Amino acid sequence: MLSRVAESVYWMSRLVERAENVARFIGVNLNLSLDLPDRGGEGEQWHPLVVTSGDDAAFSKRYGEATRRNVIRFLALDAENPNSVRSCLATARENARTVRECISEEMWEHLNQFHLMVSEACDARKGEGPVAEPHEFFEKVRQAGQQFLGVTDATMTHGEAWQFCRLGRCIERADKTTRILDVKYYLLLPEPEDVGTPFDSLQWAALLRSAGALQMYRQKHGRITPRDVVDFLVLDLQFPRSVLFCLAQADGALHAITGTPSGTFASPAEQHLGKLHARLAFTRADEIVAGGMHEFLDSTQRQLNQTGKAVYDTFFAPQPG
Numbered sequence: 001m002l003s004r005v006a007e008s009v010y011w012m013s014r015l016v017e018r019a020e021n022v023a024r025f026i027g028v029n030l031n032l033s034l035d036l037p038d039r040g041g042e043g044e045q046w047h048p049l050v051v052t053s054g055d056d057a058a059f060s061k062r063y064g065e066a067t068r069r070n071v072i073r074f075l076a077l078d079a080e081n082p083n084s085v086r087s088c089l090a091t092a093r094e095n096a097r098t099v100r101e102c103i104s105e106e107m108w109e110h111l112n113q114f115h116l117m118v119s120e121a122c123d124a125r126k127g128e129g130p131v132a133e134p135h136e137f138f139e140k141v142r143q144a145g146q147q148f149l150g151v152t153d154a155t156m157t158h159g160e161a162w163q164f165c166r167l168g169r170c171i172e173r174a175d176k177t178t179r180i181l182d183v184k185y186y187l188l189l190p191e192p193e194d195v196g197t198p199f200d201s202l203q204w205a206a207l208l209r210s211a212g213a214l215q216m217y218r219q220k221h222g223r224i225t226p227r228d229v230v231d232f233l234v235l236d237l238q239f240p241r242s243v244l245f246c247l248a249q250a251d252g253a254l255h256a257i258t259g260t261p262s263g264t265f266a267s268p269a270e271q272h273l274g275k276l277h278a279r280l281a282f283t284r285a286d287e288i289v290a291g292g293m294h295e296f297l298d299s300t301q302r303q304l305n306q307t308g309k310a311v312y313d314t315f316f317a318p319q320p321g
Contacts, residue, residue, distance in 0.1 A: 006103055007316040008095040013152070014101075014168030015092035016111070019085045019118075022075055023138040023175035025049065028183050028210040030134055032203060033068075039134045046071040052182050055083060057189045069131050076130045076137070085141055086122050089115045103157035105307025107148070114144045121294070160257055167253040174246035175304045178297040180211050181233050204229050211241055230293060231285035243300065247277040257315075267311040276303045 029049050047066035050059045055074075058081065063070040078084045082091070093115040100108055121130055121137055130137040150168070156162050184207055201224045203317040208224070213232060216239055236242040251273050252290040255262050258270065265271040280300075288296045 001305070003316050005099050005161065006164050007312075009102060010164040010168040010311070010316075012092045012095040012099070012111075012168075013165035014172045016114075016145055016148050017169045017172040018083065018089040018176070019092070020142055021173065021180075022053075022083070022085050022088070023141035023145070024210050024212070025053070025143070025176065025180055025183075026072065026075060026134065027138055028180055028207055029204040031210055031277045037204065048183065050074065052115050052179050053083065054179075056192070072131050072134055076134075086118055089118050099161075102161050105153070106151050108157045110144075110148050110151050114148060117144065151278070163253045163256045164315075167250050167257070169245040170250035170253065171304060171308055171311070173241060174243045174250070175301060177233055177241055177243050177246070178213065178300050178304075180207065182294060182297045183207065184293075208233075211240060213239060225284050226293075230288050234288065235280060235283065235285055244277075244280045247273065247280060252278050255310075267314045269314040271305065272303070272307040272310045274301070276307060279303075301308040 026049065029046065033045060046068050049071055050056050050066060053075065059066070059071075059074050062080075073277050074081055074084065076085045079086055079090075081087055089111075093111050095288045096103060096108055117140065118308055121140075152162070152165060156165070185201070204224045204226065205214060208217050208229060211233060217224070217229070217232050220236075221232065232239060232242065234243045237245060237248070239245055251270075252262075254270055256275055258266060260270060263274075265274050
């Protein structure tokens with residue numbers, strides 16, 4: 001497969017996943033804002049969302065104050081923010097356009113409609129549509145993202161191009177699950193008197209619901225505790241949004257592409273991903289909590305970035321000569 005085609009399908013899949021996860025990410029805050037007491041005003045509630053997205057500097061330079069309106073506009077509508085929902089879908093659609101011969105017609109049609117739906121919503125009422133009715137808008141984005149995943153798996157041959165789709169989606173999903181979980185550290189760091197209270201459990205439940213994990217969590221663990229939430233969202237072997245599950249899927253996709261036997265490596269991409277996968281596979285939730293959840297998540301995000309860089313160097317970078 002040409003590296004150009006591989007890179008396009010990888011980023012098409014990854015950016016659709018990113019758009020859906022940004023919608024989930026904001027959903028965390030919208031759900032929690034209904035229950036949070038006003039402890040520091042609007043800025044304290046919305047600014048951490050920009051910090052955990054990794055785009056704090058760009059936001060502060062252009063918007064200044066982190067009000068609800070500014071943060072939603074930046075993360076959802078802003079065409080100059082490459083990680084906004086609007087920009088992600090525009091770029092994903094452009095990537096799909098360049099490889100139409102390698103993806104199914106249904107995928108192309110769905111992505112076109114998805115892109116059109118978001119563009120129209122962002123242009124409606126001078127761009128205030130998603131700001132005025134955020135729950136409805138972000139729910140549509142979340143549903144359309146899941147539908148694209150279903151269409152991809154149901155209509156695309158599960159060959160090399162599909163494996164690149166799976167690789168991109170799983171790396172992106174693992175990263176965003178760590179960021180959704182990190183919201184608890186930045187936004188919801190409880191007052192000492194709140195730890196273990198019904199209010200604390202309510203916040204964890206809202207976070208699980210935003211990750212689409214609440215019902216499956218309750219089936220496995222029942223009562224909500226921070227230790228079990230970390231175990232479920234980071235280390236669960238069967239939940240499809242847990243970090244470890246995503247890494248296992250990405251590792252499988254990578255070895256399917258290269259043909260390298262599982263458990264070995266022949267490229268920096270396989271080495272980076274294999275190390276990260278092994279690190280989590282041999283970690284316990286108690287160790288994460290004892291060592292600091294934020295520090296663990298931050299380290300995992302850095303290693304995911306390094307893995308993404310290694311994937312680029314291995315498969316997409318221009319070759320000398």
